[in-house]
Amino acid sequence: MAKYPKVNYIGNKEKLVDWIIEEMPVKRGTVLDIFAGGCSVSYALKNSGYSVIANDILYADYVIAKALVENSDTKLSVNVFDKKVSEQRVEELAEKFSFLTDCLYYQEEVLELSKLVAIAEKLKGSEKYMMLALIRRAMIRKLPYSRMNVPWEQIQKLRDEDYSYKKYKRKRAYHNQSFESHMRENIDAYNEAVFDKEECEVYNCDAFDMVKKIDFVDVVYMDPPYPSTMNNYDAFYGMFDEMFDKKRKHIDYTQKTSFLDNMNKLIKKLVGKTRYIVLSQNTRVQPKPDEIEAMLKKYGKVTIKEKKHNYQVTGKENKNASKELLFILEMEA
Incomplete structure (x- = not known):
């Protein structure tokens, strides 16, 4: 069985995919992963023999899906780093990416990235x-807390290995490795993750x-940003989208006041287009699980599955005991 590689994605379902696959209401067929995120569920579905349609509004997620879900046979040679490029083009890109300088990375690092x-x-x-x-994996790996919305002053502090060791007993030397060194460390794992099974499609759309x-x-499998949790994916990864002129407005599922309304509108659009909707949520979310269940029941029979699970944030497990929930909606005929 192919192994999903490290992507560093907050809220990723990598540790829950076996359970999610086990609870799928059909054992073969086509699944639309409409908020694919870090793509661990899409990848596991493909590995389990489903036809997969993976979608996410973030370009940072789309490139993962194209590389690891849709891709069935293409691997990347380590010689790619020796490919000759125009100095003029590198300078043009460095100018385009200058918004990253003294924001996420140092100037010489932005030049390497370019x-x-x-x-x-x-x-x-x-x-x-x-x-x-x-490239995306290397960019995230070099950042403290694996996200792009950490203030520059804090990034600089945590990239000071002596400071990091004194405060956290960890030097975090990987923050100071080059982008290329991170990519070389990961290229074998990404190549080994590529496999051919059922045909998969990938999209970069609003839901x-x-x-x-x-x-x-x-x-339709749904893993939207959980309201009232750490959920600002535009801020976590959006600068990657900005680099490639791919940042777009979209429906906001992060707000507890509008979550139910937005989900209700989305599910209404899916009437007649699917037999089942499987929705991932957590016992810590607001609105509360019973409110989510009541909304779903308007469209058919709802079964709820649960599993104890604590997400790991910034190197430590979230100590607030919680359970992961799967709402399985069987749509009315």
């Missing part, structure tokens, strides 16, 4: 997305636009 993106521009198809997925693209699927 060269790697220039190499990616010379690649085609799945090779390009493998390269971009590795409502994605619904328009399907005629019928057996299951």
